[in-house]
Every structure is written in C-alpha cells, then in structure tokens.
Amino acid sequence: MDRIRIVGGNELKGSIPISGAKNAALPLMIASLLTDETLSLENVPHLADVEQLTRILGNHGVDYSVNGRREAQNSTYARTVNFTAKNIVDTTAPYELVSKMRASFWVIGPLLARMGEARVSLPGGCAIGTRPVDLFIDGLRALGADIEIEQGYAHASAPKGLVGNRYVFPKVSVGATHVLMMAATLAHGQTVLENAAREPEIVNLAECLNAMGAKVSGAGTPTIVIDGVSSLSGATHQVIPDRIETGTYAMAVAMTGGDVILEGARADLLESALETIARAGVEITPLNSGIRVRRNGAGIQPVDVTTEPFPGFPTDLQAQFMGLMTRANGRSHITETIFENRFMHVQELARLGAKITLSGQTAIVDGVQKLKGAPVMATDLRASVSLVIAGLAAEGETVVNRVYHLDRGFERLEEKLSGCGATIERLSS
Numbered sequence: 001m002d003r004i005r006i007v008g009g010n011e012l013k014g015s016i017p018i019s020g021a022k023n024a025a026l027p028l029m030i031a032s033l034l035t036d037e038t039l040s041l042e043n044v045p046h047l048a049d050v051e052q053l054t055r056i057l058g059n060h061g062v063d064y065s066v067n068g069r070r071e072a073q074n075s076t077y078a079r080t081v082n083f084t085a086k087n088i089v090d091t092t093a094p095y096e097l098v099s100k101m102r103a104s105f106w107v108i109g110p111l112l113a114r115m116g117e118a119r120v121s122l123p124g125g126c127a128i129g130t131r132p133v134d135l136f137i138d139g140l141r142a143l144g145a146d147i148e149i150e151q152g153y154a155h156a157s158a159p160k161g162l163v164g165n166r167y168v169f170p171k172v173s174v175g176a177t178h179v180l181m182m183a184a185t186l187a188h189g190q191t192v193l194e195n196a197a198r199e200p201e202i203v204n205l206a207e208c209l210n211a212m213g214a215k216v217s218g219a220g221t222p223t224i225v226i227d228g229v230s231s232l233s234g235a236t237h238q239v240i241p242d243r244i245e246t247g248t249y250a251m252a253v254a255m256t257g258g259d260v261i262l263e264g265a266r267a268d269l270l271e272s273a274l275e276t277i278a279r280a281g282v283e284i285t286p287l288n289s290g291i292r293v294r295r296n297g298a299g300i301q302p303v304d305v306t307t308e309p310f311p312g313f314p315t316d317l318q319a320q321f322m323g324l325m326t327r328a329n330g331r332s333h334i335t336e337t338i339f340e341n342r343f344m345h346v347q348e349l350a351r352l353g354a355k356i357t358l359s360g361q362t363a364i365v366d367g368v369q370k371l372k373g374a375p376v377m378a379t380d381l382r383a384s385v386s387l388v389i390a391g392l393a394a395e396g397e398t399v400v401n402r403v404y405h406l407d408r409g410f411e412r413l414e415e416k417l418s419g420c421g422a423t424i425e426r427l428s429s
C-alpha cells in the first residue's frame with residue numbers, strides 16, 4: 001500500500017494548478033445516463049473516484065473515451081472525457097461497485113427517469129457519519145416512484161414515468177438535490193425543489209442539464225424549478241475548478257508560509273473559506289488567472305469556525321483548517337454541523353503534537369509552537385490531507401499511511417506540493 005513521506009519545514013513558493021472538481025465531475029458523469037447522445041466533459045480530474053464511477057457507468061452500458069492533452073503552461077492534465085449511454089444495458093448498480101463510493105448511489109435518479117426502473121445498492125463512501133438516503137427516497141416518491149428497500153438495495157420503479165411535484169427538503173442535501181434535479185428533467189410537468197442545496201457543483205450540473213436541453217432555473221438559490229422535457233441531447237460542458245482542493249492548498253501555504261499562485265482557482269467558489277483563512281493572517285489576492293496566497297513572517301492567528309451548507313464554511317475543509325489551527329497563536333473552536341463523525345483526524349493530529357479536545361460537535365484547538373513528525377494514518381479523504389498540511393510544518397519526517405483515501409480526491413498531490421518546494425514523496429510498496 002502506498003504511503004506519503006514528508007519532511008516538514010519548507011516554505012511553499014511558486015504555483016499550483018487547480019484540477020477540475022471531483023464533486024462536480026461525479027454528478028456530471030452520472031448525467032450522461034439521461035441521454036443516448038454523447039456528453040463531453042472538459043477538465044475531468046484523474047482520480048480514483050472518477051475511475052470507479054467510470055466502471056459503474058460502464059456496467060450500465062456507458063461507453064467512454066479520453067482525449068488527454070498536456071497543458072504546456074502549467075503542466076496540468078485537463079482531460080476531456082466523452083460519455084455515451086446509447087443503450088442502458090443494465091439498471092442494477094451492484095453492491096461490489098456502489099459500496100466503494102457514496103456518489104455512485106446517485107445513478108438511481110437518471111436510471112429511474114430514463115428507464116422507469118433502477119435497482120441500486122445502498123452506498124458507501126467516507127465513514128464520516130451514518131449518511132442515510134431517506135431524502136432521496138422521499139423525494140423520488142414525491143415524483144411518483146415506488147421504492148422498496150430490500151436486502152441492501154433500493155428497488156425503484158416508475159413504469160409510466162416520473163411526474164413533476166413540489167418537494168421541500170427537510171434538510172439541505174447536496175446529493176439528494178443533484179438526484180432530484182436530474183430525475184425531474186425527464187418527468188411529466190413541473191417540479192419545484194425547495195430548501196435545495198446551493199453548492200457551486202449544483203449550479204455546474206444545472207448548466208450542463210440545460211445545455212442538454214433541460215429546463216432548469218433557480219440553481220444556486222434554495223428554490224429550483226424544473227420543467228420536464230421528453231428527451232435530452234448530448235452536450236459539451238466544463239467541470240468547475242475544485243474549490244476544496246483550492247482551499248486545501250491555500251491552507252497549506254498558510255501553514256508553511258510562502259507565496260503561491262493557485263492557477264485556475266476561482267475565488268467566488270469559496271468566499272467564506274478564503275475570508276476565514278485571511279482572518280488567520282494570510283494575504284489572499286484574487287487574480288484573473290487564479291488566487292495568490294501569501295504569508296510572510298507573521299504567525300497564524302486563531303479563528304473560530306462552524307461548518308455550514310454553501311455559502312457557509314464547507315465541511316470538506318474542516319479537517320484542513322484544524323490542521324492549520326494546530327499552529328495558531330492561541331485557542332480556536334471548530335464546530336462540525338454537517339456530519340456527526342467527522343473528527344477522526346483529531347487523534348492523528350495529536351500524534352504530531354497537536355493539542356485538541358472534543359466537546360460534542362466542537363473541537364477546541366490550542367495552538368502549539370512546534371509539531372513533530374510521526375507516522376500517521378489517513379482515515380478519510382479530507383482527514384488525510386489535514387495530516388499532510390500538518391506534516392508540511394512538522395519538524396522531521398511524517399509518513400501518511402493509507403494513501404488510497406487521498407487518491408480519491410487529490411490529483412498528483414505530491415507532485416503539486418514538491419513543485420513548490422515541499423519535501424514530499426510517494427513511497428510505493
């Protein structure tokens with residue numbers, strides 16, 4: 001199993017290319033199930049989750065082809081991947097494939113909308129909470145689907161097609177918003193989704209669906225209106241830059257000091273996180289080509305933060321921010337409101353000398369003068385990268401085990417960081 005070895009203490013200087021967003025690419029890929037024409041997605045990141053979803057889609061009969069091209073300027077891969085679901089050959093998404101990744105459950109919406117049936121295993125994904133699927137089930141039932149949960153599978157059917165309706169999400173859910181929005185594009189009549197998620201990835205998907213001929217309005221606000229159409233066509237659409245990767249590298253620079261341009265990043269996708277990082281004493285400058293992050297000399301100031309649905313501070317940056325706060329000049333409070341078990345990085349950060357205590361859903365972090373390298377174990381995707389951030393500032397060697405978590409969501413992490421002066425390498429075994 002691969003490991004990442006870091007020797008801490010170097011400032012980061014230079015530029016880091018920001019990849020396409022994992023959490024935008026996945027629902028966009030799933031949208032290819034809605035049409036028998038080709039959906040071409042530009043800027044698709046090369047990640048384990050993308051590969052896994054490609055396998056899942058392949059099982060349903062989706063063909064794909066990749067036009068990789070190397071960008072001379074910043075040496076990033078901006079892949080265009082074509083997905084064609086000419087015929088859906090199987091409406092079952094089996095446990096062996098779906099259990100590895102949460103988002104694979106989302107095929108239930110397009111399969112049901114296009115084929116009138118779907119049999120999808122209950123999902124897996126990061127073990128950061130119980131992560132039920134009740135909102136998906138309730139919402140699809142509101143659109144007229146019959147759904148039974150049996151032997152670990154959701155069996156859904158709507159032989160005469162889905163029917164538009166008003167559905168009020170009792171809780172904001174990114175995944176359930178993606179799924180209901182996709183399903184409603186092919187329903188008879190109008191669907192109104194209230195208390196919908198407002199994440200940029202929802203807007204990215206809505207724009208793609210509209211390019212395919214759907215009639216979706218209001219994405220990015222709490223009310224999304226979808227007027228069903230009888231069929232969708234192919235389209236070409238671009239995956240937005242990864243705001244979580246952007247925030248992660250901004251925090252890495254905040255941690256080590258230095259001056260880095262995050263190439264291709266969009267500040268408007270993560271204003272709340274950038275504002276929080278700036279309050280910690282870091283200079284953040286949006287540029288036409290990306291975002292410049294700089295911390296020279298001054299220490300890290302403690303900042304309290306609470307995770308919230310967009311436009312609030314994202315839960316997917318909570319672990320990384322905690323990594324940063326371990327070196328702050330004082331005490332900070334970090335409150336997690338989205339997932340009930342997303343503090344698994346606390347005990348690993350403690351191995352590096354961090355002082356963190358938990359009080360319910362709040363972590364109280366007392367900044368320390370010095371972290372010291374140690375072997376640590378990644379427990380989930382964002383937790384893993386918080387250990388990398390801490391390792392970059394720790395004295396001596398840190399080895400992060402279970403790197404497969406990182407490979408789910410960070411494209412060529414060690415190459416991007418070593419390109420800016422970090423001592424970091426992958427140890428293959």
Ligand SMILES: CC(=O)N[C@H]1[C@@H](OP(=O)(O)OP(=O)(O)OC[C@H]2O[C@@H](n3ccc(=O)[nH]c3=O)[C@H](O)[C@@H]2O)O[C@H](CO)[C@@H](O)[C@@H]1O
Nearest residue numbers: 023103131132133134135136172173174175315316338339
């Ligand atoms: C692939 C992807 O895009 N994953 C992101 C997505 O996950 P995901 O879409 O799974 O997260 P949700 O927004 O659905 O989850 C938010 C909260 O709602 C709860 N819930 C959700 C659905 C449901 O049927 N019932 C229910 O109770 C969840 O347990 C959680 O407590 O949004 C999360 C919140 O921004 C991010 O951390 C994940 O990185």
Ligand SMILES: C=C(OP(=O)(O)O)C(=O)O
Nearest residue numbers: 102103125126316381382
């Ligand atoms: C939690 C995440 O992913 P998933 O929803 O696929 O588990 C994540 O991207 O941080």
